[in-house]
Amino acid sequence: MALSYTDAVQLVEKEACHQRTAFLANSEKCSIFNACDRAVSESICSPISTPEFDTSAMDGFALSSVATQGASPESPVTFEVQGTTTAGDKPHSTLDDPTDGISPCVEIMTGAPFPVNPDGDRFDCCAPIEDVVLAENKLTDRRYISLSKPAKWRQHRRLAGGDFTKDDQIIGIGERVNPQHVMAMASVGLTEIPVMRKPRIAIFSTGCELLSGPSNHRFMIHDANGPYLSAIVKKYGANIDFRGVVRDNPIAMEHALLEALGQNKYDVILTSGAVSAGRCDMIPGVINSIGGRTVFHKVAVKPGHPVLFSVLPRGQEGETAFFGLPGNPVAAAACLRFFVLPYLRTLQCQSREQPQTARLQVSKSTKAVLAFKKEADIFRPAILSPCRQTVRIKKDHSPGKTKPFLHANCWAHIPSGVEQVCDEETMDVYPCNFD
Amino acid sequence: MALSYTDAVQLVEKEACHQRTAFLANSEKCSIFNACDRAVSESICSPISTPEFDTSAMDGFALSSVATQGASPESPVTFEVQGTTTAGDKPHSTLDDPTDGISPCVEIMTGAPFPVNPDGDRFDCCAPIEDVVLAENKLTDRRYISLSKPAKWRQHRRLAGGDFTKDDQIIGIGERVNPQHVMAMASVGLTEIPVMRKPRIAIFSTGCELLSGPSNHRFMIHDANGPYLSAIVKKYGANIDFRGVVRDNPIAMEHALLEALGQNKYDVILTSGAVSAGRCDMIPGVINSIGGRTVFHKVAVKPGHPVLFSVLPRGQEGETAFFGLPGNPVAAAACLRFFVLPYLRTLQCQSREQPQTARLQVSKSTKAVLAFKKEADIFRPAILSPCRQTVRIKKDHSPGKTKPFLHANCWAHIPSGVEQVCDEETMDVYPCNFD
Known part of the structure; x- marks a missing residue:
């Protein structure tokens, strides 16, 4: 046998x-710009935690949420704008004395670092620009905002380390790099990675x-x-x-x-x-x-x-x-x-391929069962439906014919020992063109 | 809005x-060896019918099935071997006079052309080598085979035109070439094809x-x-x-x-x-x-x-x-x-992408429904199971976080107007890395 x-x-x-x-x-080194589809020769982990510092998730104003707690349309709370931080800037750190006891705030753009916070939670959150009313004193050249609803603690603030943690695995040995791996590697500052030849x-x-x-x-x-x-x-x-x-x-x-x-x-x-x-x-x-x-x-x-x-x-x-x-x-x-x-x-250190599964559809014109010789594992060209839920096995298949194979998009696997497969039965399929 | x-x-x-x-x-010309993943700039049809001539599907002997009809273990039928045709040979055409009224046959290998047949069906089929007994007359240097069971009309004969028919479409305008297209194009003799830049x-x-x-x-x-x-x-x-x-x-x-x-x-x-x-x-x-x-x-x-x-x-x-x-x-x-x-x-003249479908699996720890804002089409990173039957939507998704996206393999689409999706409900998904 x-x-x-x-x-x-x-x-x-x-x-x-x-x-x-x-x-x-x-193994060799490869730029992440050329790494797609390459198998990595060692597991790659994040060298840092990201983001590396707290940033704003919105365009708005960094301020103290505690100071907003009484805010309402009838009694809005006012802050003085002490500066502007855009993405890429160093965080705001020098603070003027508040005017007339008005709390300070810092205009902050999406992606910009939160002000340094020497005395605790003076700038714990971001009030989005659409939630505030702007005012300006032309004489003193000072700018103010007023809020008519309370802000929540740390709202719209992306915390340092909230995405990748240092040493998180991005890709395991043998895995083939896909564009999402590239995004993750780029985001943690990796520009070159070890790949198998x-x-x-x-x-x-x-x-x-x-x-x-x-x-x-x-x-x-x-x-x-x-x-x-x-x-x-x-x-x-x-x-x-x-x-x-x-x-x-x-x-x-x-x-x-x-x-x-x-x-x-x-x-x-x-x-x-x-x-x-x-x-x-x-x-x-x-x-x-x-x-x-x-x-x-x-x-x-x-x-x-x-x-x-x-x-x-x-x-x-x-x-x-x-x-x-x-x-x-x-x-x-x-x-x-x-x-x-x-x-x-x-x-390439890759694990065995796992099949997809799909329900067999036997054509209405034939009986609802396909019979096979049970002494062999059979791999038959088949057509997986666009939604990937059902599969039809090519009837006109022959090892020497290329035309029926042209129209197949997967291989149906009938394991040795199986003599028949019925309509609606679930079977293993492997795409013709592996990813 | x-x-x-x-x-x-x-x-x-x-x-x-x-x-x-x-x-x-x-558009430009491209060798079929480099054509994979290119979009073709016009539909490509087969310039010929294939195979172009009748060939044997087995190693064996081309002979007349009619002459075998009385064959049995007790009364085998004998043929004289008048030549050998291997794949790539011209078909056998000269025939010696049969000896003592014994019918002629031609040894024929898989892929070899059937003998020319001036007088009808003298060589309509192939008797596989495992079905015959070989004999040789050392004095006359003549070879014989005997069959102990009847052969069927045209058995193991691949007929000309049985695969591609002239003008069959192999690939339509805009489709991306995959390896099966390459096989089909090669089999009909195409070596260069028009592709879009x-x-x-x-x-x-x-x-x-x-x-x-x-x-x-x-x-x-x-x-x-x-x-x-x-x-x-x-x-x-x-x-x-x-x-x-x-x-x-x-x-x-x-x-x-x-x-x-x-x-x-x-x-x-x-x-x-x-x-x-x-x-x-x-x-x-x-x-x-x-x-x-x-x-x-x-x-x-x-x-x-x-x-x-x-x-x-x-x-x-x-x-x-x-x-x-x-x-x-x-x-x-x-x-x-x-x-x-x-x-x-x-x-590139490609039709709109059709989604796959999968059944939503909501994690057991949460309620069996996911709620969405209904004013927008929502695309959420999600994980399609290896068998492609079920999908889980990433809970920790955020547009600014790369780590949850790294572990997704598809996008789940929640169309505008849908407020909730229940456990086991079928939904549309699009693979992250399109083919």
Whole structure:
């Protein structure tokens, strides 16, 4: 019996763990302006608490809330404006003597620091500009405000340390930076962060039928796998070298793989095609002949059962993971998604991907149950509704057809052992284009 | 009463429509290897039907299914192997005379073309190698196979035209290319496609409180908006120039905007801050003084109500859209997501974004209802569960706090007029990081 998917993916993750130390040794620094989608090589915490000082949340006047407690329309409370602080200013600190016992206030703009407060709560809160009436004495050049309702203690005052606390984690090792991480890092003054180098991946397509040069004739076909695998692995954040089409010839294949290994830089090599058991399926033999250690060949999955996973000795030092993906485009896509991606996740210290769930919708024209062979884990192209609540499984799927796959947006997973899935049943789905 | 969000977004889309013709005039060609995430500038259809010829879906033997109809373990049917066709070969065409009336067959590999069939269905199907017994006559050097069960008409034969039909649409104008589009385009032989140029966007942060140079002191803060807005707009596929921090000074702001407009290249200019009604909120006046036509200023949304949208005359010709976003980071993020993004979508011929839906989960410690002010459309940072079925609204949200937003992964939308949302109620959500 073929290896189960569950066991296979554990073997993949185990090998990725082995390679991880060497991979992580090459971390680099990256400006936060270029950091999006990069995986960080260590957890990043806030070096400071923010805000670093108390600021006003409104345009208004810093004053004592206690002094406003009797304020009413009939008996407004008056303050003398002793200065203005705008955002970016140092806080107001010198105070004139109050005129005629009138309490002082300081005009304060959104984001500006509150006045220093030598004697307690003289400026604990902000009265917004829309709550006050302004007055000016042209003779003395003094300005006043009056409030006709009480202010609350500390109202519209953003307290120092109210956002990030020093040492709060912003992002954990292996997580990919998104724009919100960038906002948080910028807000605490980080401008450069440590990131892992991008995984380096070489991709080959194999097959004498693939159009690639002057010997092309009309019984050849266009290579769909090379461009697809390059696109999706690049989207995942790896550096891709598409190294072209290799003919179904063991010498040519050995040469191509050894040349790639000799460059001593690839974390992963992917091929598509030539991996099953037919006369032209030369990849398993070639992997043996170049000294590869095959971890598995053939897994109980559909599509993609011929998939091969090996570890190849590299030119001067180290090892390169090798995935021999099937030649049928949708089988290659499934194996990329469910074997190669777990390898890359583990290599980059990322946890296993959690599926989304959705309710199956079986088309009205058929019976309300889909039946599956229960000896394999099945991954079927499917369509998740725009609201993400329901999923339809593509009926016209075939590993060799690209058109049904074009219109899918996720993979539905039917685990080994499940023989049928009913209408409205909840199932696991994985988006085709991972974030 | 302030403009409603519904009306405002229609005004945004209308202005984007006006600019679209000029924007689309600058389309460019792009290799499919670099096309991911680009918006195509015209619909792309398949130039051919695929496969272009009938191929085998298995390694096996092309033969006549009719000739196998009597086959059984007791009375197997024998065929003479008249040749081998592998993928990439021309189809087998010359036939020797059958020996002793034995029917001919052709060994055929997965992906290889079926033999030409001058006299009808002599090779209509493929008998897989695992269904046959091979025999060889060493004297005559002839090879034979025998089948002990009938083959079905056209079994394991992939018919020409069974995947894409000529003129099938692969991608519509304005859609962003994903890896599956790349697979489909590659499979029909497209190597280069027409794409729109990336929108060009200039971003400024405003505020004397923002750290940016030698005059920095400890009552200034770090600019979170410049890096965040740059990151998220870049993720959406635009070309970004972050043009730095501008002080709260009308001359400096005018100078900065006129310099950007003079470059005659930006589709959109974004600023954050200085857009409300306070003494330092100089953007509305500056926009007037440089001849901008303000479409709206202030919209009934929370956060982000001061948002300003104008159209500015450009240096030599044309116009540039201007969005004055609020200075509070989460308000700026909301306005980017719900005003600027609709502009960019419309500019690129993309339809309005459809929300996902999820069931609200209200924390057990509070009452099972969230109350909102009903005069505004409210966009609240929220957390969509990993399975995407339920959503929790961040309680500690504040437009000025970056930490609660860091831990959100979507925006929950509470439309104007809705006063409360109950536990388990379905609501619209938009992912923070759009695909």
